[in-house]
Amino acid sequence: MIYRTLHTYILRELLRVFLLTAMALTTLLAFGGTFKPLTKQGMDIQQLLVIVLNLMPAMLAYAIPTAALFAAVLVYWRMSTDNELTACRAGGVSFISIVLPAFVLGLAVASVDLVFVNYVVPQFLQSTERIVRGDLGSLIVSQINRQERFSYGKLVVWADSANLQPEDPNDPNLSVVELHGMAGALLENGKTTATVVAQTARVRIHNLPAQDSAELEISLENASGFEPGNAFRKVTTSVTQLSPDGRPLHVESYFKSKPKFLNWRDLQTLGADAYLFPPVADVIDQIEQRYKQDQISRNVQAWWVKQSRSGAAPVVFKQNGDNGPAEITLYATGAKVDPTKPAAESLIFTGPVKVEQRAVGAGGAGGKLQMTYTADKATMVLAADEYGGGVSAQLQIEGNVTRQNHAARLGVTSVAVPVLVSGVILAPALKEVPPLAEGKAGLLTIAANSPEAGMRGLSKTANIRIGKLFQQIGSELHSRGSFSLSCLTLVMLGAALGIMLRGKNPLAVFVIGFVPAVFLVLLITAGRELAEGDAKNVSAGIALIWAGNAVLLALVAGVYAKLLRS
Numbered sequence: 001m002i003y004r005t006l007h008t009y010i011l012r013e014l015l016r017v018f019l020l021t022a023m024a025l026t027t028l029l030a031f032g033g034t035f036k037p038l039t040k041q042g043m044d045i046q047q048l049l050v051i052v053l054n055l056m057p058a059m060l061a062y063a064i065p066t067a068a069l070f071a072a073v074l075v076y077w078r079m080s081t082d083n084e085l086t087a088c089r090a091g092g093v094s095f096i097s098i099v100l101p102a103f104v105l106g107l108a109v110a111s112v113d114l115v116f117v118n119y120v121v122p123q124f125l126q127s128t129e130r131i132v133r134g135d136l137g138s139l140i141v142s143q144i145n146r147q148e149r150f151s152y153g154k155l156v157v158w159a160d161s162a163n164l165q166p167e168d169p170n171d172p173n174l175s176v177v178e179l180h181g182m183a184g185a186l187l188e189n190g191k192t193t194a195t196v197v198a199q200t201a202r203v204r205i206h207n208l209p210a211q212d213s214a215e216l217e218i219s220l221e222n223a224s225g226f227e228p229g230n231a232f233r234k235v236t237t238s239v240t241q242l243s244p245d246g247r248p249l250h251v252e253s254y255f256k257s258k259p260k261f262l263n264w265r266d267l268q269t270l271g272a273d274a275y276l277f278p279p280v281a282d283v284i285d286q287i288e289q290r291y292k293q294d295q296i297s298r299n300v301q302a303w304w305v306k307q308s309r310s311g312a313a314p315v316v317f318k319q320n321g322d323n324g325p326a327e328i329t330l331y332a333t334g335a336k337v338d339p340t341k342p343a344a345e346s347l348i349f350t351g352p353v354k355v356e357q358r359a360v361g362a363g364g365a366g367g368k369l370q371m372t373y374t375a376d377k378a379t380m381v382l383a384a385d386e387y388g389g390g391v392s393a394q395l396q397i398e399g400n401v402t403r404q405n406h407a408a409r410l411g412v413t414s415v416a417v418p419v420l421v422s423g424v425i426l427a428p429a430l431k432e433v434p435p436l437a438e439g440k441a442g443l444l445t446i447a448a449n450s451p452e453a454g455m456r457g458l459s460k461t462a463n464i465r466i467g468k469l470f471q472q473i474g475s476e477l478h479s480r481g482s483f484s485l486s487c488l489t490l491v492m493l494g495a496a497l498g499i500m501l502r503g504k505n506p507l508a509v510f511v512i513g514f515v516p517a518v519f520l521v522l523l524i525t526a527g528r529e530l531a532e533g534d535a536k537n538v539s540a541g542i543a544l545i546w547a548g549n550a551v552l553l554a555l556v557a558g559v560y561a562k563l564l565r566s
Contacts (some may be wrong), residue, residue, distance in 0.1 A: 003097055006088065010075065010101040018071035018105065025063035030055040051128055058124040061116035065483070068109045069490040069517060072102050073510045076498030085499060095564055099495050106491030114484035118264035126212070126255050133214050136205050137164050137175030144179065155216060155249055157184045159201070173207040184218065186249075198223035206248070212256055215248035252278055259472040267473050274466045275440040283462040284440055287447045290343040290455055293382045295433040296391060296426065297337050297347035300380060303430060304335040304349075318360075320423035325360040326370070328395070328424065330378065339451045345396075346452075347380040355397055355421065368406070373419055375401040381420075391431060393424040471538055475531035478545045479524050486520050489552040496559040516555065520548030 030052045076099075079085050088098055132139065136152070143150045144162035151157075160181030168174050182201040186194040199222035206215040255261035257278045259270070270277050275284055307315050319326040332349035339346065354374050359367040376399025383392045398418035404410065436442040447459035494513045501509045524545050531541025 022067035029059035072494030080502035102495035106488035294343035523548035
């Protein structure tokens with residue numbers, strides 16, 4: 001009965017101090033996490049409170065070890081200083097029984113912290129990102145009107161002023177911002193790929209909750225584009241979109257592209273199938289697109305061979321011409337696929353080549369001849385058409401190009417530069433590509449063995465990213481386990497220090513116990529950096545992650561051995 005009363009008393013004191021400390025530290029960490037958004041992004045009080053409430057459960061995971069350490073130090077220091085522990089020892093209570101409540105608390109908070117770092121922290125950090133993304137229009141307006149630039153994903157925007165347009169009741173996930181005196185840039189790996197200035201810009205933000213992403217469409221009025229490498233050299237005066245291809249800017253979730261922000265289940269899923277990881281999937285998609293382009297080029301070549309009978313062989317393509325539907329007749333002496341060239345440009349029609357363009361008349365029949373080109377060769381250029389759902393094509397006519405405009409009744413003229421005939425329509429049968437039985441792994445194998453340098457480079461990039469992903473998953477799981485175990489070791493160390501340093505200033509005792517905690521965090525951080533760096537250092541990094549707890553356990557064993565002898 002005496003043990004039950006004693007254990008209940010000590011455990012109640014430990015829990016009281018632990019909960020108060022955890023709440024205080026969690027609140028401070030949550031507000032600290034919103035300090036930069038508050039000062040740099042100009043959040044209003046409502047946005048701030050919503051983010052703070054979502055950050056508090058996430059920050060609790062990092063406050064638990066410190067709160068548990070402080071509770072153990074303070075409670076056992078007070079009991080020792082007030083001679084309560086001396087009375088217990090005099091009453092025949094063993095030292096192990098006295099520290100048993102600390103062990104129970106340490107075991108409980110270690111288990112809770114393990115659940116938090118593996119599930120709660122990722123969930124609430126991703127929820128915070130969704131909240132910010134859902135109110136992106138207000139953030140843009142607030143930041144621009146504070147005369148600061150706005151950055152999101154690959155987009156950087158400056159403007160003189162901004163205002164938020166009324167919401168569309170039919171589309172709650174759409175917000176529109178109007179910018180005045182706007183300058184914008186797109187970045188790729190830190191380098192500018194597009195720069196424009198515009199009198200007015202409309203930013204349409206489509207929040208995609210189901211995909212945890214967003215799309216931004218930026219339409220421009222009275223805009224000019226500038227050369228990325230030389231911002232003072234104007235290259236065009238007819239820019240209507242802040243996008244090289246006119247498509248919306250797709251911005252993926254930041255937290256879902258970083259293993260450290262994923263929960264345990266997602267990490268296990270990625271460990272079993274790395275191709276689901278966005279940075280890896282992005283490279284695989286590029287390989288798949290090139291593979292499809294290569295197969296389409298071979299389909300067109302086979303079709304040309306089938307159409308060919310003798311000498312110059314004509315093939316006919318439909319075209320979306322500038323003046324409506326048209327028809328292209330291509331004469332060539334040969335068609336070959338060059339595997340050493342990028343798949344999008346690997347199909348070459350050898351010459352002499354002649355290309356005739358006719359307008360399509362009523363009923364789809366070929367009409368009058370509009371344009372005739374002759375050249376040494378013509379290259380079929382393919383491009384991904386993600387939003388159109390397939391592949392677009394054009395003919396690049398080059399080498400001693402001549403042109404005759406029949407519609408304008410002009411004679412034959414030489415053309416100094418290659419001519420692009422866009423809008424070429426490929427028949428559905430030519431775009432059919434059978435899926436690989438080996439799936440994503442098969443694509444990697446094809447890319448690795450490809451004679452084309454770009455495909456081999458993508459294969460190397462994919463393998464590097466997969467290797468890094470596995471290193472990060474291993475590092476993350478080990479560091480989470482080590483961090484959670486530290487709750488137990490720190491509580492046991494704190495209880496021992498509180499007993500040993502009786503009569504001393506409790507804050508001094510806490511600081512003495514806090515030094516090993518800082519040492520442990522530094523070792524975990526250093527171990528993660530080592531494990532996620534060179535693949536040769538993974539084992540050493542994981543060992544370093546657990547080294548802090550090993551040192552703490554040795555220290556706890558030494559301190560408790562001394563206390564048992566006293």
